[in-house]
Every structure is written in C-alpha cells, then in structure tokens.
Amino acid sequence: MVIYNKKMKIMKKLIFTTMAISALFLSVSCQKENVNDAPKGEGVVFTAYVDGVDPDTKTVIQKVDDKSISYWNGVEEIGILDGVIAKPKVYSATVDQPSPKAIFTETDSNISLSGTSYIALYPAKPAGSASWQGEGTTVNGLWLTGNQTPFEGTYDPISHIAIATAGAEDTNLMFKNAISYFKFTVPSDNISEVCIFSHLGEYISGNFSISLDEANNPVVTPEGVLLQTYSKIEANEEYTIASGKTYFIGVLPCTFNAGFSVEYVSDGVKSTVKTTTKEYELKRNKIVDLGTIENQPVDVKHVYLEASTDNWAAADAVLAV
Numbered sequence: 198m199v200i201y202n203k204k205m206k207i208m209k210k211l212i213f214t215t216m217a218i219s220a221l222f223l224s225v226s227c228q229k230e231n232v233n234d235a236p237k238g239e240g241v242v243f244t245a246y247v248d249g250v251d252p253d254t255k256t257v258i259q260k261v262d263d264k265s266i267s268y269w270n271g272v273e274e275i276g277i278l279d280g281v282i283a284k285p286k287v288y289s290a291t292v293d294q295p296s297p298k299a300i301f302t303e304t305d306s307n308i309s310l311s312g313t314s315y316i317a318l319y320p321a322k323p324a325g326s327a328s329w330q331g332e333g334t335t336v337n338g339l340w341l342t343g344n345q346t347p348f349e350g351t352y353d354p355i356s357h358i359a360i361a362t363a364g365a366e367d368t369n370l371m372f373k374n375a376i377s378y379f380k381f382t383v384p385s386d387n388i389s390e391v392c393i394f395s396h397l398g399e400y401i402s403g404n405f406s407i408s409l410d411e412a413n414n415p416v417v418t419p420e421g422v423l424l425q426t427y428s429k430i431e432a433n434e435e436y437t438i439a440s441g442k443t444y445f446i447g448v449l450p451c452t453f454n455a456g457f458s459v460e461y462v463s464d465g466v467k468s469t470v471k472t473t474t475k476e477y478e479l480k481r482n483k484i485v486d487l488g489t490i491e492n493q494p495v496d497v498k499h500v501y502l503e504a505s506t507d508n509w510a511a512a513d514a515v516l517a518v
Contacts, residue, residue, distance in 0.1 A: 243288060243301045243317065243363065245275065245370040269299040274321035275370070279312030280331020286310060287321045301370075317361040317370045320354070334409035336360065341376060341449055343402030343425040347391075347432055349442045352378060356447030360407050360415050374482040375407050375415040379428075379446045381459070381487040386440045390462040391490065392429035393446055396455040396474065401448040402428040415481060417450050450481040459490055 269292045276285025286308045288301035316336055318324035326338040345353040359372035379393050395401060404421025428448045432438045458472040470490050479485060 243275070243277070243315075243368045243370050245269075245290070245299050245301055245317070245319075245361070245372060269297070270295045273299055273301070273319075274304075275301055276318045276321040276324040276327065277310060278316045278318070278327065278329040278336065279310040280314065280316075280329055281312045282308065282310070283328065285318060285321065285324055285327055313365050315363045315365075315368075317363065317372070319359045319361075319372055320357075323355060323358060334362070335406055336408070337406045337420075339405050339407060340423075341402045341405065341428075341447060343428045345428065345430045345446060347430040347436050347438050347444050349439065349444065352445035352447055353430070356445075358407070360409070362409070362413070373413070373415055375417055375450075376447050377450050377479050377481055378484045379448060379459075379487060380443065380484050381446075382443045382489045383438055383440055383461075384489050384491050385463065388438045388440075388461050388463045389432045389465075390429055391438065391444065391446065392427055392460050393448060393457060394427040394460070395451070395453055395457050397453075398426050399451045399453055400424040400426060401451055403449075405449055417481060419449055419451075445484075448479065450479050450483075453477045453479065459487060461490065 269290065271292060273290045273292065275288050277288055278285050287304045289304050290299040290301045292299050312331060314331075316329050316334070318327055318336065318339070323340045323342070324336075324338075326340070327336050328338050329336045339358060341358060342353075342355060345356045348354070356376075358375045360375055361370035361372040363370055381391065383391070393401065400419035403419065403424040405417050405419045407415045407417055410416050428446050430438065430444055430446055438444065454476055456473040456475050456477060458469050460467055460469045462468075471487060
C-alpha cells in the first residue's frame with residue numbers, strides 16, 4: 198500500500214503501508230460487499246481492508262494543511278492460513294490506482310484451503326514461515342526486520358505486519374496493525390543510518406508471534422532465536438536519507454523499562470542524538486513522533502487518534518514523556 202497524498206507523487210515502488218476508511222463506510226461495506234464482484238472461476242476470494250472496523254486503530258497520517266491517507270496500491274500480497282496447510286497460501290491483488298479496498302485472488306490453484314476459518318497476514322513475505330494450528334488465534338513464526346530501507350514520508354513496505362480473520366461464509370478481511378512506529382525528521386545531509394535501540398535489552402525486531410485478545414486486537418510476543426534490541430533505516434544507492442525529510446522506523450510494541458536511545462551515522466561517525474531513561478510503553482499501531490533528531494533529550498510525542506474526525510491530528514496529540 199501507499200500513503201496517498203494529493204500534493205505529492207506516489208512512490209512507484211512503494212507497495213506497502215496502511216489505509217483509512219470511516220467506520221461507518223466499512224460497516225456498510227461489510228454487509229453489502231462480499232465476493233459478488235470477485236473474479237469468477239477461481240478459488241476463495243478475499244476482499245481486504247486495513248483497520249476499518251475499530252476507529253481507535255485506524256492508521257491515518259494527517260497534516261494540518263496537507264492530508265495524507267494510506268491506500269492499497271500496485272501489486273499487493275497477503276498470506277492465508279486455514280489451520281490445515283503448513284504455510285500461508287499467497288493471494289495477490291493488482292491495484293492500478295490507490296484504492297480503499299482490494300480483492301485478492303489465489304496465486305497457486307494447486308494449494309487448497311480446506312478449513313472453516315482463516316487467518317490472513319499482510320504482507321505475505323514476512324509471514325512466509327508463519328503457522329497456525331487452527332485452534333485459538335496464535336500465529337507463530339512471524340518476522341519484522343530490524344534493517345529497514347528509508348522511504349521518504351512513510352515507512353519501508355516490509356516493515357509492517359497486519360492480521361485479520363475471516364470465515365468460510367464471510368471473506369471480508371479487516372486487517373489490524375500489529376506493530377508501531379518511530380517518526381522523525383532528519384536535520385542534515387550525509388546521514389546514512391538512523392537507529393532506535395532499547396537500554397535494557399527489550400526486543401523490538403526479529404521473530405515474534407501474534408495472538409488476538411477479546412477485542413480482536415493483535416498482541417505481539419517476541420519469541421524465537423532471532424531477536425534484536427534495535428531497529429534502523431539504512432541508506433543505499435537507491436534510497437537516501439535527506440536533510441529536512443521525515444522517515445519512519447517500524448518496531449515491535451513493548452515497554453521500554455529504562456527508556457531508549459536514537460543514534461545516527463553521519464559521515465561515518467556514529468552519534469547518540471536523543472535518549473531517555475524513563476519507562477515508556479509503546480502500544481501497537483501508535484506513532485512516536487521524535488521531531489527533528491538533534492543532540493537533545495527525547496521529547497516523546499505519542500500521537501493518538503482524534504476521535505471527532507477519525508484522523509491523526511497533530512493539534513490533538515497527547516504528550517507522554
């Protein structure tokens with residue numbers, strides 16, 4: 198998906214982010230739009246939305262005068278587990294223009310879904326080794342990379358995980374985001390890397406599992422042999438880190454018991470530019486706005502959904518320091 202901004206061009210290679218639709222629109226969509234408009238002659242078809250049910254969990258990044266909303270775009274892939282097959286079956290959608298929904302169809306007709314309920318994971322690639330036993334809601338074997346690519350104004354397409362459930366009679370997928378983000382603005386050129394790391398070894402990237410709570414919200418548990426206490430973006434030949442631009446780093450939700458630090462590499466020299474030793478709970482699907490990352494103490498801005506407009510609004514940010 199892409200963050201869709203009317204005042205900027207859509208990145209051609211960006212195929213991942215989250216989208217926003219009002220809860221009213223989607224509640225109507227759930228009743229009226231199942232698979233009637235799906236391609237004929239294929240297997241199970243899924244109509245997918247992201248965070249469109251619970252208004253407290255929509256991911257909408259809004260600026261004061263320049264509204265940005267995230268939509269499906271380009272070639273999208275999700276993985277479907279039915280409690281029977283060992284690994285997710287991949288479904289694909291091609292969206293020519295940014296859209297608030299996408300219809301996913303199977304990529305391999307030789308693999309059949311035979312269960313009576315489904316768990317969907319997005320995107321498909323980080324969920325390639327995921328497994329679900331068909332009982333309960335715990336999905337194991339997920340992966341969030343700690344080494345991410347800088348995408349100006351948004352996050353690395355691979356750095357986000359969302360989950361949805363469906364049944365044999367209702368294949369509408371209402372994805373909910375499982376992870377969180379640090380947002381920041383870069384103060385100068387010649388920065389090649391920006392890294393977030395925990396002080397007491399809390400894991401913020403690597404292997405993890407997801408289960409769903411009573412409200413059907415994702416609960417992330419780091420587990421496995423590949424666990425990391427950092428998450429970072431690194432510039433490369435195609436994607437640079439530019440002065441005055443804003444970037445995001447995806448992390449696993451956690452409680453930083455003794456705070457965290459932000460460091461960057463500029464002209465080959467590594468510097469810690471922000472740090473806090475305060476305990477801080479980072480909840481899923483939230484954005485921690487660090488502002489411009491300069492040599493000063495962290496001013497943690499935890500941005501919550503503004504209830505009256507169902508949009509992220511800077512003017513309604515709640516500070517948690």
